[in-house]
Amino acid sequence: MTGMPGTGRRPDGAAFIIAVLLGSLGALLVREGGLFPDRAGYAGVGPGGMPFLVGWVLMGLALWTAVDALRGTSEAREPIQIGPVLWILGGLALQIALLKPAGFMVASGLLFACTAFAFGRRNLLVTVPIGLVFALGVYGVFDAVLQLNLPGGPLETLMFGG
Amino acid sequence: MTTFDFLLQGLSVALDPMILLYALIGVILGTAVGVLPGIGPALTVALLLPVTYGLDPAGSLIMFAGIYYGGMYGGSTTSILLNTPGESASIVTALEGNKMARKGRGGPALATAAIGSFVAGLIATLALAFLAPYVVKLALIFGPREYFGLMVLAFVTVSAAFGTSTLRGLTSLFIGLALACIGIDQLTGQARLSFGVPQLLDGIEVTTLAVAMFALGEALFVASQGTRGAEIIEAVKGSVWMSRDDWSRSWKPWLRGTAIGFPIGAMPAGGAEIGTFLSYSMEKRLAKNPEEFGHGAIEGVAGPEAANNASAAGTLVPLLTLGLPTSATAAILLAGFQQFGLQPGPLLFVTAPQLVWGLIASLLIANCMLLVLNLPLVGLWVKLLTIPRPWLYAGILLFATLGTIGANPSPVELTMLLVFGLMGFGMRVYGYPIAPVVVGLILGPMAEQQLRRALAIAQGDWTTLVQSPIAAVLLLLAAVALLLPMILRATGRGKVLAQVAADED
Numbered sequence: 001m002t003g004m005p006g007t008g009r010r011p012d013g014a015a016f017i018i019a020v021l022l023g024s025l026g027a028l029l030v031r032e033g034g035l036f037p038d039r040a041g042y043a044g045v046g047p048g049g050m051p052f053l054v055g056w057v058l059m060g061l062a063l064w065t066a067v068d069a070l071r072g073t074s075e076a077r078e079p080i081q082i083g084p085v086l087w088i089l090g091g092l093a094l095q096i097a098l099l100k101p102a103g104f105m106v107a108s109g110l111l112f113a114c115t116a117f118a119f120g121r122r123n124l125l126v127t128v129p130i131g132l133v134f135a136l137g138v139y140g141v142f143d144a145v146l147q148l149n150l151p152g153g154p155l156e157t158l159m160f161g162g
Numbered sequence: 163m164t165t166f167d168f169l170l171q172g173l174s175v176a177l178d179p180m181i182l183l184y185a186l187i188g189v190i191l192g193t194a195v196g197v198l199p200g201i202g203p204a205l206t207v208a209l210l211l212p213v214t215y216g217l218d219p220a221g222s223l224i225m226f227a228g229i230y231y232g233g234m235y236g237g238s239t240t241s242i243l244l245n246t247p248g249e250s251a252s253i254v255t256a257l258e259g260n261k262m263a264r265k266g267r268g269g270p271a272l273a274t275a276a277i278g279s280f281v282a283g284l285i286a287t288l289a290l291a292f293l294a295p296y297v298v299k300l301a302l303i304f305g306p307r308e309y310f311g312l313m314v315l316a317f318v319t320v321s322a323a324f325g326t327s328t329l330r331g332l333t334s335l336f337i338g339l340a341l342a343c344i345g346i347d348q349l350t351g352q353a354r355l356s357f358g359v360p361q362l363l364d365g366i367e368v369t370t371l372a373v374a375m376f377a378l379g380e381a382l383f384v385a386s387q388g389t390r391g392a393e394i395i396e397a398v399k400g401s402v403w404m405s406r407d408d409w410s411r412s413w414k415p416w417l418r419g420t421a422i423g424f425p426i427g428a429m430p431a432g433g434a435e436i437g438t439f440l441s442y443s444m445e446k447r448l449a450k451n452p453e454e455f456g457h458g459a460i461e462g463v464a465g466p467e468a469a470n471n472a473s474a475a476g477t478l479v480p481l482l483t484l485g486l487p488t489s490a491t492a493a494i495l496l497a498g499f500q501q502f503g504l505q506p507g508p509l510l511f512v513t514a515p516q517l518v519w520g521l522i523a524s525l526l527i528a529n530c531m532l533l534v535l536n537l538p539l540v541g542l543w544v545k546l547l548t549i550p551r552p553w554l555y556a557g558i559l560l561f562a563t564l565g566t567i568g569a570n571p572s573p574v575e576l577t578m579l580l581v582f583g584l585m586g587f588g589m590r591v592y593g594y595p596i597a598p599v600v601v602g603l604i605l606g607p608m609a610e611q612q613l614r615r616a617l618a619i620a621q622g623d624w625t626t627l628v629q630s631p632i633a634a635v636l637l638l639l640a641a642v643a644l645l646l647p648m649i650l651r652a653t654g655r656g657k658v659l660a661q662v663a664a665d666e667d
Contacts (some may be wrong), residue, residue: 014592022333029340032355043614047347047354050610054339061333068329080591084385088559089580092378095563096576097260108563112556118550127556135560147216148568162372 015069029055046100084118091115103153108135165292172519176527181224184217185524188225189531197239197543198554203474204490204597205376205559206233209558211271211369211498212565219502220517224524226498230491231283231528235536238275238401238467239543243268243396254438255470258455258462265395265458269402274460275467276536277404281413282420283529286475289424290482294511297483301508304484304615307627311636313609316430316488318640321598328648330594338602341366344490347637348611361574368497370566374579375596377562379586381555386591412464415445419468421504426469427476429486441469455594475525482506482518486605490597493604509633 032051079121091114098107112131113124121127136156142148152160172392175181191213195206210229214222242259255275262271304312318642321335322328344355345365356362404412422444423437445465446455455462477493480486485507487493499506504514511518534541566579586596620626 018592022295023607025337027655029343029355036352040339041618042621043618045614047350047352049614050606051340051343051354054336054343058333058336058340059335061329064329065333080386080387082386084388085382085587088378088382088385089584091559092563092576092583096573096580097573099567099573099576104567108560112560115381115556115559116552119555121552127349127552131556131560134557138560142212142564142568146213147570148212150564150567151571 001133017063019062019066019069021062022065023059026055026058026060026062029058031055087118091118099151103156104139104150105132105135105156106153108138109133165295168295168341168515168519169523171516172521172523173526175220175516175520176224176523177384181221181520182527184221184225185228185528186330186531188228189232189528189535192229193236193532193535193543194232194546195229196233196236196548198236198549198558199240199547200380201233201237201558202376203230203233203237204372204494204600205380206230206236206524207491207494207498208369208372208376209561209565211494211501212568214498217569219498219504220520222502223498223521224319224519226495227521227525228531230474230495231471231525231532232535234471234530235276235279236543238279238470239272239536239540240547241276242271242463243544244547253435254442254466255463257442258459260396261456261458262460262463265462267458268396270408270460271458271463272540273404273537274408274464276417276533276540278412278419278464278468279471280529280533281416282423282470282472283475284526284533285417285420285426286424286472287522287525287529290475290478291519293428293479294483294522296580297479298508298511301484304632306612306619307630307633308636310609310612310616310627311633311640312484312486313432313605313612313639315636315643316486316605316610317598317602318643319430319490320601320645321595322647327593328651332597334589334594334596334598335602338443338599339373339606341599342603342606344608348607349614359574361572362459365607366578366603367569367575368493368600369569370575370579371582371603372494372497372600373562373565374582375586375589375599376490377558378579378583379590379596381559381562382583382587383590384551384555386587408460411460415441415465416468418444418448419465419470420472423469423472424476427473427488428479429476430480430486437469438466441465478525482510482521483508483606487601490600493600498605513541520606 029051033048033050033055036046091111092159095107095116096128097110109128109132112134114150116127116131117124136159139150139152139156140160142149143152143156150156176185182486191210192206195201195209196203207230208227211226213229214225217225238255238259241253241256242263243258245256259271259275262268309562319336321331331425342365344362346363347354348350353363369629408590419437422441426437426440442465445459445461446452448454449459449461451459474491477489477492480488481492481495483506485496485505487496496506504510504517563576564577566575569575589596589599617624628637
């Protein structure tokens with residue numbers, strides 16, 4: 001719930017994009033559901049039945065969304081800032097890329113620093129070390145005490161064993 | 163054996179020192195995370211699920227139950243001291259509680275919330291214990307078509323009955339159902355919608371989806387809003403103890419809130435918000451001086467908080483006895499059971515009575531621990547509210563990814579986390595509710611399985627679904643719950659529904 005006041009009565013571009021996305025998802029499900037051979041057994045509904053049904057309903061909902069958008073009944077939205085969002089997404093992508101080669105501490109520490117940057121702590125010389133130490137501590141607690149198997153890099157393996 | 167014997171047996175399990183320790187760790191972690199702003203009970207439970215991975219089933223589930231109750235208590239502290247609208251189950255608490263805190267009566271507000279939660283939790287957990295065996299008996303006469311009807315009803319109440327828009331609720335639900343189709347079909351073993359990616363054969367993990375949508379989606383949304391709207395934390399001034407007048411004004415709302423909250427939680431009616439809202443309007447009507455409402459009336463904190471916790475216990479009735487999650491939090495709890503291969507339902511009461519009754523008894527004990535943790539130590543939790551937002555969200559993201567890495571350290575799983583996080587962000591920006599996606603994902607395959615079983619029994623005759631009176635009534639209720647709000651909204655009377663919008667939980 002975003003709880004935005006005010007209702008701008010105009011055709012809504014974003015709602016059309018949502019409608020197109022929903023419609024494509026629905027079409028994909030209907031197509032995939034149709035791929036199963038029609039041997040549904042006693043039930044008359046085989047493995048393809050559910051995707052088929054959900055797909056058609058999604059296409060119906062897409063149509064409903066589009067009609068709603070044409071009537072301009074959707075509410076005005078507050079503008080969003082894209083920069084911080086990209087920083088967080090970048091941090092997550094970095095973590096995915098670095099997790100295997102560099103280990104949990106480096107990957108998650110950098111995610112920590114990127115998120116802090118997105119929320120206004122811009123000094124990476126401070127946030128990266130804090131993130132690394134924090135991630136190392138978390139690794140120690142979860143790997144050693146709570147028996148969670150986290151992928152370790154060289155430093156973690158050295159400190160807590162493989 | 164009677165319920166009482168079972169409960170005593172459960173208490174003997176729960177009083178084991180190790181189990182007590184697990185429960186204590188659970189309530190401390192639950193309160194600590196639940197008190198953080200922007201984190202509701204559903205996210206608390208999802209974030210802390212990995213903590214329990216390494217333990218045995220009994221210890222893990224009991225710690226988990228403590229986390230659940232702790233998260234509920236923590237949430238009320240946040241909404242009183244920090245006016246955080248958007249966290250649905252405590253919106254009502256914030257209405258009066260934050261006003262009380264601004265007037266310097268934060269202490270009594272916290273106390274009536276904590277004691278009210280305790281009273282409600284105690285009564286509702288006992289009600290759960292005494293009701294559960296009867297619901298289990300009822301569940302035994304349920305066949306596939308009755309289960310299917312019940313699940314359709316749950317789908318409708320979670321997605322379409324409340325909130326601002328039937329369209330958006332249904333869209334969220336069907337996105338969840340679409341995601342539920344991914345993976346191996348449970349009845350025939352054929353791969354569906356896996357597009358040749360082997361990791362998709364297992365389907366989508368409920369915890370991955372919930373953490374991504376609630377934690378990542380929320381963090382991205384807050385970040386996108388920039389620095390505007392800095393929140394003011396109200397300091398707790400004066401004593402946390404309530405005066406004689408506070409007590410006499412609080413005890414009736416506690417009991418009334420419990421009486422409203424428990425049945426609503428126990429029915430598939432989608433979350434705790436509705437009970438809190440009903441309790442609030444009831445207290446307002448019954449109050450001796452209703453003009454005080456809106457300016458910090460203690461009844462407006464006591465009643466809804468009790469209702470909130472009572473429905474949390476109520477949600478466990480369908481979850482434990484029927485295996486039916488009726489809120490996002492319950493869906494994640496179910497995932498917690500399933501990680502040990504335990505399927506809640508009537509059978510679990512027979513095959514693992516020690517576990518089920520130990521869990522129920524632990525809830526009673528956790529409730530007592532929470533009262534102690536929350537009254538004298540409330541100042542400690544308040545300190546957590548002062549963590550600056552950059553560190554807070556950086557920590558939340560680290561823990562959110564930790565859960566996925568711990569369960570399945572593959573790039574595919576983390577990429578799914580990223581994609582669903584982005585989806586959750588988009589849904590928040592455009593006002594789509596998130597809980598129906600999570601409930602759709604976990605209930606979808608169960609509903610499909612029951613439907614196909616029912617049809618197989620009837621040799622493909624669809625009218626079988628309405629030939630049993632119970633199933634017919636359930637489907638009829640679902641139809642009413644779908645159509646009535648649409649008519650109300652179309653005729654301009656939808657405001658009430660919008661106010662009980664289910665955002666989380």
